[in-house]
Amino acid sequence: MIPASVATQRPPDARLLVIDKWGAITHRVRVDFPALVDEGDVVVANDAATLPASLAGIHVPTASAVEVRLAGRDSLRTRDVTRFTVVVFGAGDFRTPTEHRPAPPALDPGDRLRLGPLRAIVQKVLGHPRLIEVRFEHTVADIWEGLARHGRPIQYSYVPEPTAIWDTWTPIAGLPVAFEAPSAGFILDWRVIGALCARGAAFATLTHAAGISSTGDARLDRLLPLDEPYDIPSSTAASIEACKGRGGRVIAIGTTVVRALEHAAHADGTVRPGEGTATQRIGPLTPLRCVDAIVSGTHERGTSHYDVLRAFQDDAVLVRMEREADALGYRTHEFGDSVFLSDGRPTVADAELASASEGWCGRGDSKRGVVARVSSCREMLFASANRGFIPRSMTCPVASCRGVRDRFVSDHAAPVVTNRGD
């Protein structure tokens, strides 16, 4: 995919790739997003504003230029800013892709850093020579003033013009606690929020300290995402509970919302309000207890953000998604196009339905095995649908699965025809 190279949050031609719960893909203009939201749904967004988290300065012991990127802290409390986890880059700026940036000097506990008006001391090295904890030697107010005036938002090498702080704040941005923009929220403006509410959906927010998504260093990236504190207002928890009660969907704007809600989720899909710290990795085996659909940017395979998408749809579907997005010239990265994924991972209930309808599930199969078969049947259904018809009695590699087929047909109004030889 092509990187979006202009820091425009809502380009008028932005697109939205939509995957329904069956894995079927359609393409829309992104301003149509409210049309995908139904009465009774709740749309949850991350209202964190983006910190100017990139601090240029000097590593005092070696007098070498460094860039310090704030990457994590213990809580969202605005008084709790003395200690940060940071990633250190060597000399240079964003015009050099991070993977080509020189390494910083060796960093040892006790080393002093001078970052514009801010002074910091290296506290410890955290499992990687460039991932360290620093302590700022100032009052809380002076730390905030230093960050606000000297810091710049983290820049992107594929956006040639410098990205300004206002480019990184979503329209709903509130507390400045995100290290990088919660960029899925760029889809929102006040008209979109009004349109969602006019459709009878609810709009709610949480605050989550969206962290650095990649550093250009494979070993360091494997440590991501770092633990991320979040705060779920009681009004949002109530909104979600009401939504679950009426059978609506919880639609998360961005991977950070999924991470926070799933971390706070009870087994019944409601969430615990208040502060927490999301520590879990979300991936293909993560059951989604709260969130039913996600709006996201198009993430690169192998990143922790991409893995969140794998909790919603099978890899085979995501491969189709990437193929279509590539073919149609979708733009990627923060200011790019978006995807809307419904939770389509077959549930055990789906599999049992399929199994009951036709008895194709051999007795003694594990539930996970059954789920995998339903996935492969689905992919075959799509292959058939792309040819223009669905065989009346489709034979899948495992067995005939009419139950899955019938539900697919009723959801898609796809023509069912008698295949040759049927």
Add this chain to the structure above:
Amino acid sequence: MSGEQQQLRIAITGGTSGLGRALVHELGGRGALVAFVARHREGVERVARERPGATGIVGDVSRKEDIHPIAIQVLAALGGLDVLINNASSLGPVPLVPLADTDCEDLELALATNLVGPFRLTKALLGTLAASAREGRRPLVVNVSSDAALTPYAGWGAYGASKAALHHLSRIWSEELASEGIRVVSIDPGDMDTPLHALAVPGADRSTLKSPDAAAREIADICGADLPPSHEASADRRVGPPVRTDRPALASRVAQRPDLGGGGNGPRGLTTPVAVPGHEVVQ
């Protein structure tokens, strides 16, 4: 964090002189959590010393580059926001001159301070104000206006035109943000004995001018800030509609003020104009 903060969280621009400084003291004295903004560090530090607990922020609302640093520091100091008072004002060219003698750059500067600055800062803080509304805290934006916004006084062209634009901006925003639960009001505090007034009308009889403290008390009432217990009995300090101080929850304080659109009339009721007897309070 969410729901914990019971104090009213208030940001005031132009907080080191005149009405702004009086507001820092009045609202701080009523127990609100206050952050204030002004251009000069000495003034900011002075007022911060006068009112311990209030956070002073150095910034110029007329400068685009200052807006987000101001917003970041306001939010860091308050942890959220319930009331934004856009009070910082520029007279335009001083001494006052007719429009025909006003340099275009001076008009631009007046617009930057009196119109574009409040617009930018409000926009940067709108996400927080909307979050406050969702938590039932009934957020409010107060834009400090002037009778010069409505009456065409000769010599007050740059100031009057920029305040007229701010006044109209407030009314439109009030309509548009009602559905978000954010109230926007434009308030004329009256002719006050302030440094700004002295610049505009050097020879004015100060005894005829209203004290900024009195105007600050009226605006504090409109903000829904409770009077401190020591002041509850002194009726003479209450200018404007009486404010009951026995209400426990922040959200309900303003909600029960029919003049502020409370009283369960639904979101549209939020746009009900504010009227303070004896003063032209415009919306």
